[in-house]
Amino acid sequence: MRKLLIFSLLALAACEDRAPMSGVDTTLPDEPILPATITGKMGYPSDYIPRDLQVCAEMLDGKKTFCNAEKNYSENTYELKVPPGSYRVFAQTSQQTGYKAYFTEFVVCGYDASCPSHKVIVVKVAAGETRSEVHPNDWYADSKMPDPEPMADDVTALDANMTMDPNMSAADEAEVQADALEARANELEAISNAQ
DSSP states (O other), X not given: OHHHXXXXXXXXXXXXXXXXXXXXXXXXXXXXXXXXXXXXXXXOSSSXXXXXOEEEEEETTSSOEEOOOEEETTTTEEEEEEOSEEEEXXXXXXXXXXXXXXXXXXXXXXXXXXXXXXXXXXXXXXXXXXXXXXXXXXXXXXXXXXXXXXXXXXXXXXXXXXXXXXXXXHHHHHHHHHHHHHHHHHHHHHHHHHX
């Protein structure tokens, strides 16, 4: 037993003196990037939701679109997993070929005819974050929406007069944008009630 212990100690000592093998990558793999989640209600201008309705998120550069939403037709909800980033979220169906119903200011202000804007809302999500209340249901906008490339202000703020702190977290920025949308909806509602 004593000889086995001495042999083991000598073997360990010999291993410590060796340099690592050259050409072998000893770095650990990067942490996997957690997906972000976008959720909301599905809608369609009818008394039903088409079974082929797809909910998609397209990256602002237009290079990738993700249409892997899990749908719950009994509650008319969806859940879409995407890489962290900024997206335009839309729904589409073969019943309106080529048309994309985006998540817009018109949706946020309650689909009221007095809502003047059908501007697409950019949805930003960070790794592991869930962004809810994103309803891609503006089936009433001009079919040429959205503008080909958003201006920088469109990406960072919903209103050109609103500036975001570059050090603000994505969650705080989303909250500021939600507050701005709610204030805008309240303004539009007040205008509608005054008429």
